[in-house]
Amino acid sequence: MELTDWELVQQCQAGEMSAFQELVSRYQQKVYMVILGMLRNREDALEVAQETFFRAYRKISGFQGGSSFYTWIYRIAVNLAIDAQRRQKRNPLDFRETMDDLLESQDEAARDPFADLHDKELREKLVSAINDLTPEHKAVIVLRTIEGLSYKDIGEILGCSEGTVMSRLHYARKKLQDKLSAFL
Amino acid sequence: MKLLKKPPLRVLLFSLLALLAVAVTVTAQKQPQNVQVRIGSILASNQSDEFDARLKGLEKQLRVLKYRSYRLLKDESQSVPWQGNRVFEIPGGRSLMVAPQEFQDNRIGLKVRLTDGPKPLLDTTVRISNKGNFILGGPPHEGGVLVLSISAVTQ
Amino acid sequence: MNGCEDKIPSIERWLDGELSGAENDSLRSHVAVCAECSEAQRRLEKLQSTLKAALLSEAQRVDFAPFWRAVQLRVNEKRPWYQEALDSMRRALPAPRVAWVVPAVIVLLLAVVSLESYLPGWRGAGRNAFATVESIDAYGRNVALLREYDTKTTVIWLYQDQEGENEAAEETAPSGPAF
Numbered sequence: 274m275e276l277t278d279w280e281l282v283q284q285c286q287a288g289e290m291s292a293f294q295e296l297v298s299r300y301q302q303k304v305y306m307v308i309l310g311m312l313r314n315r316e317d318a319l320e321v322a323q324e325t326f327f328r329a330y331r332k333i334s335g336f337q338g339g340s341s342f343y344t345w346i347y348r349i350a351v352n353l354a355i356d357a358q359r360r361q362k363r364n365p366l367d368f369r370e371t372m373d374d375l376l377e378s379q380d381e382a383a384r385d386p387f388a389d390l391h392d393k394e395l396r397e398k399l400v401s402a403i404n405d406l407t408p409e410h411k412a413v414i415v416l417r418t419i420e421g422l423s424y425k426d427i428g429e430i431l432g433c434s435e436g437t438v439m440s441r442l443h444y445a446r447k448k449l450q451d452k453l454s455a456f457l
Numbered sequence: 458m459k460l461l462k463k464p465p466l467r468v469l470l471f472s473l474l475a476l477l478a479v480a481v482t483v484t485a486q487k488q489p490q491n492v493q494v495r496i497g498s499i500l501a502s503n504q505s506d507e508f509d510a511r512l513k514g515l516e517k518q519l520r521v522l523k524y525r526s527y528r529l530l531k532d533e534s535q536s537v538p539w540q541g542n543r544v545f546e547i548p549g550g551r552s553l554m555v556a557p558q559e560f561q562d563n564r565i566g567l568k569v570r571l572t573d574g575p576k577p578l579l580d581t582t583v584r585i586s587n588k589g590n591f592i593l594g595g596p597p598h599e600g601g602v603l604v605l606s607i608s609a610v611t612q
Numbered sequence: 613m614n615g616c617e618d619k620i621p622s623i624e625r626w627l628d629g630e631l632s633g634a635e636n637d638s639l640r641s642h643v644a645v646c647a648e649c650s651e652a653q654r655r656l657e658k659l660q661s662t663l664k665a666a667l668l669s670e671a672q673r674v675d676f677a678p679f680w681r682a683v684q685l686r687v688n689e690k691r692p693w694y695q696e697a698l699d700s701m702r703r704a705l706p707a708p709r710v711a712w713v714v715p716a717v718i719v720l721l722l723a724v725v726s727l728e729s730y731l732p733g734w735r736g737a738g739r740n741a742f743a744t745v746e747s748i749d750a751y752g753r754n755v756a757l758l759r760e761y762d763t764k765t766t767v768i769w770l771y772q773d774q775e776g777e778n779e780a781a782e783e784t785a786p787s788g789p790a791f
Contacts, residue, residue: 302676305671319679395662396666399663403663423629443624580747581745
């Protein structure tokens with residue numbers, strides 16, 4: 274029978290590295306997606322995702338199960354992504370792959386002559402529009418999109434009220450729709 | 458939006474700074490530089506019922522002596538270094554030498570010598586509260602007696 | 613969009629699964645018959661699905677096999693001694709909110725200590741308010757030591773030379789205080 278997150282955490286606290294590996298395996302992709310949505314750069318996103326789990330390992334002895342493991346790990350991930358964003362602002366992207374490049378290369382690799390050019394352009398514009406949001410708005414949109422997390426869970430991760438989550442989501446979606454009205 | 462504000466590290470640094478501040482303050486308190494000694498020379502007598510208004514702060518203490526009249530003759534302050542001494546001239550040709558010895562538990566240890574010219578009248582070692590005083594009296598003067606208020610405060 | 617713009621936040625909450633049963637049913641019924649709200653729903657769902665598809669497709673292209681190895685390497689890496697010391701101190705500290713009690717207590721101690729230097733008697737005069745006479749030498753003269761408790765006064769009284777030696781002085785001044 275599959276162990277719950279909390280059971281794995283407890284094993285990890287007892288020194289079982291294999292338990293931590295299982296937790297990493299369960300959440301690595303989702304954590305990466307959240308961070309990628311905030312950073313747009315694959316290398317940075319992978320690095321920050323690794324840092325997230327490294328920090329989680331260091332702090333796991335202090336995790337007492339007050340919140341669920343995934344809200345805890347997402348909290349670490351979002352914080353680190355925000356820090357990374359600040360560093361990115363100080364050192365603008367040079368030749369590293371951006372999400373835009375990744376999206377382009379995806380379509381080229383697919384070589385699907387019937388690929389919907391409209392959708393391709395929408396995705397590129399969407400990713401660019403998200404990047405123009407503030408870190409707070411970016412975080413709510415990405416967390417809601419990827420995990421379908423409730424306002425309560427998102428609020429717990431971001432340290433704000435459900436009302437704030439709701440208003441930030443509304444604002445972010447409005448901004449995105451305004452920029453992408455021609456494509457939606 | 459800082460979710461994990463790293464309070465433990467900030468708390469650590471702030472605690473260390475606060476501890477340092479406490480250490481500096483306590484150390485400063487334990488080793489005051491000098492002692493400000495103040496000698497009030499008062500003439501106590503029964504020749505009148507006058508009470509010098511300048512002695513208002515000492516009235517309750519002086520009334521203990523049950524004289525009818527009290528007049529301030531001289532009020533002198535000097536800064537005296539620890540383990541050093543200073544001499545105060547007292548009316549009637551007398552002198553008072555004060556030597557602060559130590560400071561412990563917010564109390565100042567003083568060595569005091571009262572002399573009449575070259576003749577020693579009294580040697581005493583007294584421990585008073587910081588900003589506190591004691592009374593030394595008795596030598597006759599101008600139809601009354603000389604009363605000295607000896608106070609000290611650390612600087 | 614004119615009449616139903618104020619319904620957009622509700623539509624968002626409905627799509628996010630945040631509406632209660634009754635609100636849910638009510639809005640669903642409205643959207644089914646309202647072209648504007650229906651269009652708003654479509655756009656929001658398109659936005660959501662496009663972003664999710666973009667992020668998911670990218671994430672699925674990443675080979676996560678080396679991911680765990682990279683994390684493991686970092687976990688097993690020997691850290692500088694000062695990092696380990698900082699981490700141990702961090703672990704020793706209580707939860708962040710409670711941790712602020714530590715410097716708060718220190719600042720309070722600092723205030724008490726500082727107060728003592730400005731108001732040494734602020735805790736109230738006790739036994740220690742009395743001056744303590746540790747030694748006394750009157751060179752053969754009579755000396756009296758008085759402690760008056762109400763005023764916390766210590767008096768050292770030096771009597772005049774032996775009686776009879778100074779009769780003139782005795783006529784004008786009492787030999788000592790009347791305590």
